[in-house]
Amino acid sequence: MIVGEQKPIEEILLMIEQYKKIMVVGCGTCVAICYAGGEKEVGVLSSMIRLARNQTDSKIEVVERTVLRQCEEEYVKEIENDLDGIEAVVSIACGAGIQLTAEIYEDIPTYPGLNTTFIGYVKEQGVWAENCGSCGNCVLGFTAGICPVARCSKSIFNGPCGGSQDGVCEIGKDVPCAWQLIYDRLKKQGRLENIEKLSPYKDWTTNRDGGPRKIEREDMKK
Amino acid sequence: MEAVSNLQKVLEEGKFAVTAEIGPPKHANAEVIKKHAAVLKGHVEAANLTDNQTAIVRMSSIAAGAICVQSGIEPVIQMVCRDRNRIAMQSDLLGAYALGCRNLLCLSGDHQKFGNHPTSKNVFDIDSIQLLHMMKTMSVEKKFQCGDEIKSDFNMFIGAAANPFGDPFEFRVARLKKKVDAGAQFIQTQCIFDVERFKKWMDGVVAEGLHKRVHILAGLTPMKSDKGFKYIKKYVAGMSVPDELIKRMEQAEDKKEEGIKICVDAINEVKKIKGVHGVHIMAIWWESIVPRIIQETGLKERPDYI
Numbered sequence: 001m002i003v004g005e006q007k008p009i010e011e012i013l014l015m016i017e018q019y020k021k022i023m024v025v026g027c028g029t030c031v032a033i034c035y036a037g038g039e040k041e042v043g044v045l046s047s048m049i050r051l052a053r054n055q056t057d058s059k060i061e062v063v064e065r066t067v068l069r070q071c072e073e074e075y076v077k078e079i080e081n082d083l084d085g086i087e088a089v090v091s092i093a094c095g096a097g098i099q100l101t102a103e104i105y106e107d108i109p110t111y112p113g114l115n116t117t118f119i120g121y122v123k124e125q126g127v128w129a130e131n132c133g134s135c136g137n138c139v140l141g142f143t144a145g146i147c148p149v150a151r152c153s154k155s156i157f158n159g160p161c162g163g164s165q166d167g168v169c170e171i172g173k174d175v176p177c178a179w180q181l182i183y184d185r186l187k188k189q190g191r192l193e194n195i196e197k198l199s200p201y202k203d204w205t206t207n208r209d210g211g212p213r214k215i216e217r218e219d220m221k222k
Numbered sequence: 223m224e225a226v227s228n229l230q231k232v233l234e235e236g237k238f239a240v241t242a243e244i245g246p247p248k249h250a251n252a253e254v255i256k257k258h259a260a261v262l263k264g265h266v267e268a269a270n271l272t273d274n275q276t277a278i279v280r281m282s283s284i285a286a287g288a289i290c291v292q293s294g295i296e297p298v299i300q301m302v303c304r305d306r307n308r309i310a311m312q313s314d315l316l317g318a319y320a321l322g323c324r325n326l327l328c329l330s331g332d333h334q335k336f337g338n339h340p341t342s343k344n345v346f347d348i349d350s351i352q353l354l355h356m357m358k359t360m361s362v363e364k365k366f367q368c369g370d371e372i373k374s375d376f377n378m379f380i381g382a383a384a385n386p387f388g389d390p391f392e393f394r395v396a397r398l399k400k401k402v403d404a405g406a407q408f409i410q411t412q413c414i415f416d417v418e419r420f421k422k423w424m425d426g427v428v429a430e431g432l433h434k435r436v437h438i439l440a441g442l443t444p445m446k447s448d449k450g451f452k453y454i455k456k457y458v459a460g461m462s463v464p465d466e467l468i469k470r471m472e473q474a475e476d477k478k479e480e481g482i483k484i485c486v487d488a489i490n491e492v493k494k495i496k497g498v499h500g501v502h503i504m505a506i507w508w509e510s511i512v513p514r515i516i517q518e519t520g521l522k523e524r525p526d527y528i
Contacts, residue, residue, distance in 0.1 A: 165459050
């Protein structure tokens with residue numbers, strides 16, 4: 001899933017300080033599952049905003065809405081009829097959701113209430129970890145299902161580097177060395193030959209380095 | 223094959239090589255480099271110029287290397303993958319060659335997290351093993367990584383680092399083999415404090431026959447205090463410091479003298495290990511001690527500078 005983290009309330013308050021009526025819009029998919037941008041979080045954030053502004057001379061009206069997927073136009077359109085008098089939108093969807101909302105309602109300033117952090121999964125209760133670098137050319141078959149782009153601090157393809165010790169990365173004892181994990185799992189599967197020869201230069205054009213990415217599928221086009 | 227550098231010549235003649243290290247300054251004054259070069263001249267085959275080590279901004283290793291060339295000491299340019307993509311790397315390599323630099327050491331580079339610009343972006347377009355391959359392509363095939371021809375001479379003696387103290391230990395010889403296959407002609411190892419583990423690693427290197435394909439220079443560092451050892455043991459990833467060494471230093475009255483003795487003892491010991499073709503003395507901030515260490519290890523008679 002796409003994992004996000006709500007911005008500090010102070011930062012959000014600063015972004016909306018000049019407005020008297022706003023809408024907080026959540027998303028019911030990825031960011032709801034990671035307890036950062038769903039319906040519940042919309043409620044909590046809205047209350048916090050009201051409470052903070054009640055303590056000043058400048059009260060604020062906050063309308064709460066959550067759509068199933070803020071990255072799909074048909075769902076974002078659901079809030080269209082509720083936007084009367086809304087001066088600004090605070091979206092706590094991922095970056096894609098925030099941008100689609102901003103694009104559909106071009107006349108209303110949209111602010112991010114959430115930092116989109118990574119693609120990952122739940123490691124344990126309350127812990128999410130990054131797993132996928134979305135580089136556009138998956139090598140997981142070769143690296144035993146462990147992504148060197150996202151999980152190695154240096155994104156190297158011929159690891160482990162000299163900074164790997166006792167299973168952890170040189171950047172911190174709480175960061176597992178991805179290449180130690182790759183080595184261990186390949187060894188277990190009897191596939192160490194995968195990493196015994198030179199892994200060639202990565203073609204980064206499928207990554208962000210090739211410019212903004214888009215997929216076009218003729219079979220899906222109208 | 224004709225040697226392209228003094229270091230290569232010495233190693234290929236089967237002589238025991240000695241290299242040292244110069245840490246470029248955190249400023250733009252060339253005098254520091256000239257001073258260190260003067261201290262080391264005549265004592266070592268070549269001196270490494272570190273590339274923004276520990277991710278702290280310093281004078282460029284290539285610029286410092288050019289100052290070494292002018293000062294009559296052969297540089298080993300260190301290049302890390304952290305700060306440049308393949309375009310900038312190859313461009314800098316052409317520049318380094320044009321300035322008379324003939325040895326290059328390919329490294330991953332310390333992560334910027336602990337440097338003085340922790341908020342910077344890292345690059346790692348290619349990794350250290352791919353850099354070795356790129357160097358070989360440039361030096362042997364006279365081609366850039368993309369396949370375009372280099373329309374001039376370009377030939378450098380290609381080096382890599384190896385860390386016998388990194389994990390997983392059982393993969394460290396295999397990784398060295400990858401480096402040799404990719405193009406490494408010489409190796410400078412991580413600081414050896416744990417000589418026993420280094421011996422064990424060298425056994426594996428010899429068993430694989432890698433000592434016949436690459437020149438291995440054992441890395442050594444003289445320490446000034448037990449505090450230094452303790453710091454390394456606790457905070458520096460990929461290092462092994464045996465407790466008895468810390469104890470030896472704790473008990474010493476003159477810690478600096480003991481540090482020199484420990485280093486000299488280690489050099490004398492690694493010299494005897496099969497497959498070790500030289501030593502690399504990393505006395506950063508203590509460059510002036512290198513001539514004395516060399517003298518005490520009986521490595522004083524150095525071949526002439528080319």
